[in-house]
Amino acid sequence: MRGAAAYGRVDVESHVLSASPHKLILMLFEGVQKQIKAARLHMGNGNVAEKGMAITKATDIVNLGLLAALDKEKGGELAERLESIYLYVGQLLLQANLKNDVAKLDEAAELLEQIGSAWKEIQPQVEGA
Numbered sequence: 418m419r420g421a422a423a424y425g426r427v428d429v430e431s432h433v434l435s436a437s438p439h440k441l442i443l444m445l446f447e448g449v450q451k452q453i454k455a456a457r458l459h460m461g462n463g464n465v466a467e468k469g470m471a472i473t474k475a476t477d478i479v480n481l482g483l484l485a486a487l488d489k490e491k492g493g494e495l496a497e498r499l500e501s502i503y504l505y506v507g508q509l510l511l512q513a514n515l516k517n518d519v520a521k522l523d524e525a526a527e528l529l530e531q532i533g534s535a536w537k538e539i540q541p542q543v544e545g546a
Contacts, residue, residue: 439536439539439540441486442483442486442536443533443536443537443540445478445482445483445486446483446529446532446533446536446537447533448474448478448482449475449478449479449482449483449529450526450529450530450533452471452472452474452475452478453471453472453475453510453522453525453526453529454526455467455471456468456471456472456475456513456514456522457519457522457523459471460513460517460519460522461519468514468517469514472510472511472513472514472522473514475510475525476507476510476511479503479506479507479510479529480503480507483499483503484500484503484504484507487499487500487503499532502528502532505528506525506528506529509521509522509524509525509528510522510525513525
């Protein structure tokens, strides 16, 4: 099992190292959705510790990845609006964790899905630039 885990880490690291900035953001959106799904599953099964870890990972992706990647100088009003949404998503995740509230997880996932799908749609434009 350790070998598979190590292989998985190497695979992820190689994808990260070779990814464009646009692709890195897509990977963050994919990762946060994966963690929210895991949190929902653990919440449903009553696995409190695992739920907490998944929500913590999701929160870290939002705060240390998506939020940290915003360039308010270049992004202007759009970056400010995204910042507000990401901060709100962070609050939703915190409340979901504290109250075992699946609806808060779903709302966070939906908001991130909308932004992530818009980000994915601009990929051909980014690659063509």
